[in-house]
Amino acid sequence: MIKYPFLDLGKVNEPYLYELKEAACRVIESGRFIGGEEVDALEQELSTLTHAPYAIGVSNGLDALRLILRGYIELGVMTHGDEVIVPANTYIASVLAVSDAGLTSVPVDIDPVTMNIDTSLIDKTITSRTRAVMPVHLYGRVAWDNTLVETAKKHNLKIIEDNAQALGARASLDGLHGSRMTGALGDAAGVSFYPTKNVGALGDAGAVLTHDRDLAIAVRALANYGSDRRYHNIYRGFNCRLDPIQAAMLRVKLRHLKEENAERFARALAYNNTIRRDDVILPEITSTVVDNVWHQYVIRVTEGKRALFRERLADKGVATDIHYAVPPHRQPCYADTLGQQSYPVAERLADEIVSLPIGTGTSVRDASDIGHIINSLDLSNCS
Secondary structure, three states, X not given: OOOEOOOOHHHHHHHHHHHHHHHHHHHHHHOOOOOOHHHHHHHHHHHHHHOOOEEEEEOOHHHHHHHHHHHHHHXXXXXXXXXXXXXXXXXXXXXXXXXXXXXXXXEEXXXXXXXXXXXXXXXXXXXXXXXXXXXXXXXXXXXXXXXXXXXXXXXXXXXXXXXXXXXXXXXXXXXXXXXXXXXXXXXXXEEEOOOOOOOOOOOOOEEEEEOOHHHHHHHHHHHEOOEEEOOEEOOOOOEOEOOHHHHHHHHHHHOOHHHHHHHHHHHHHHHHHHOOOOOEEOOOOOOOOOOEOOOOEEEEEXXXXXXXXXXXXXXXXXXXXXXXOOOHHHOHHHOOOOOOOOOHHHHHHHOOEEEEOOOOOOOHHHHHHHHHHHHHOOOOOOO
């Protein structure tokens, strides 16, 4: 029997039920089901939070990245066949967005401590066709440093943040335009509001954030059938609009983001203060800035013990998950393009990582209890 579930979305939304129902009724009574005041208000609130001047609500996080890349193509910044540098350790959406735009992904191996892109390796992968680098703030940890910024400036590269997992996180140094908030560090960013995120919709939703007015105009048009005004289509666009019912839900959840992130930090700290095993590597916690909002709490189980570790925890009533068990370059759909390449650190981590419960429904006491259970596990039967 599972005593400590990995995630219970019912419990996630339970504290906000009254506000969510009130917001839903507001939309229903308005009679406005595409665009309108709720979407406009959410966009303004995202802009205020991140200090990105332009925010465009869209259908989901993958579409947010697709629209950014397609927007750059329409503006002549990129063309089909150009290259975008991505981390080898990421959810496949990062890479899908690149290939969907007719661009080429160039994976770079990762730092084993942060599990984010190893920025010291980026310069070695740049060619005459490289146009952008896409840092992914994976698991909620900010992927931003001087090396990334200096390399991008040196080669005149766009920095496109995949900010699907780190809304509300803050870097330790300025972004390109002064803001230190994820989503406004680079030239543009894609945001996901998938229900499991720190700010989760009650369905699919996403947003594009940018400092570039021309890109914002292009993205807004592309998301609305390529139309800049009614029956006037300047691009061969898509239907990637954000529903106002989801915008209303997100406005409720966004008001509680700071509290949510603080609670996740407290759970991560409880884990780090409790777990003590030689075969378990814990994520690093820094206290100088809010550089990790702990969308996931990811440990590494070494010595080939992961399967037994998860089995033993399940026996003790602790649910776990893996984010992500198969890197994009090892997925069947990229066998013909990326499959022949090797990224040793990302591949090793894919065999070791385990996500422990950290969302709403897991208390600080629960995290401490799970930590003690981990310390007591007998993994001696592992072959």
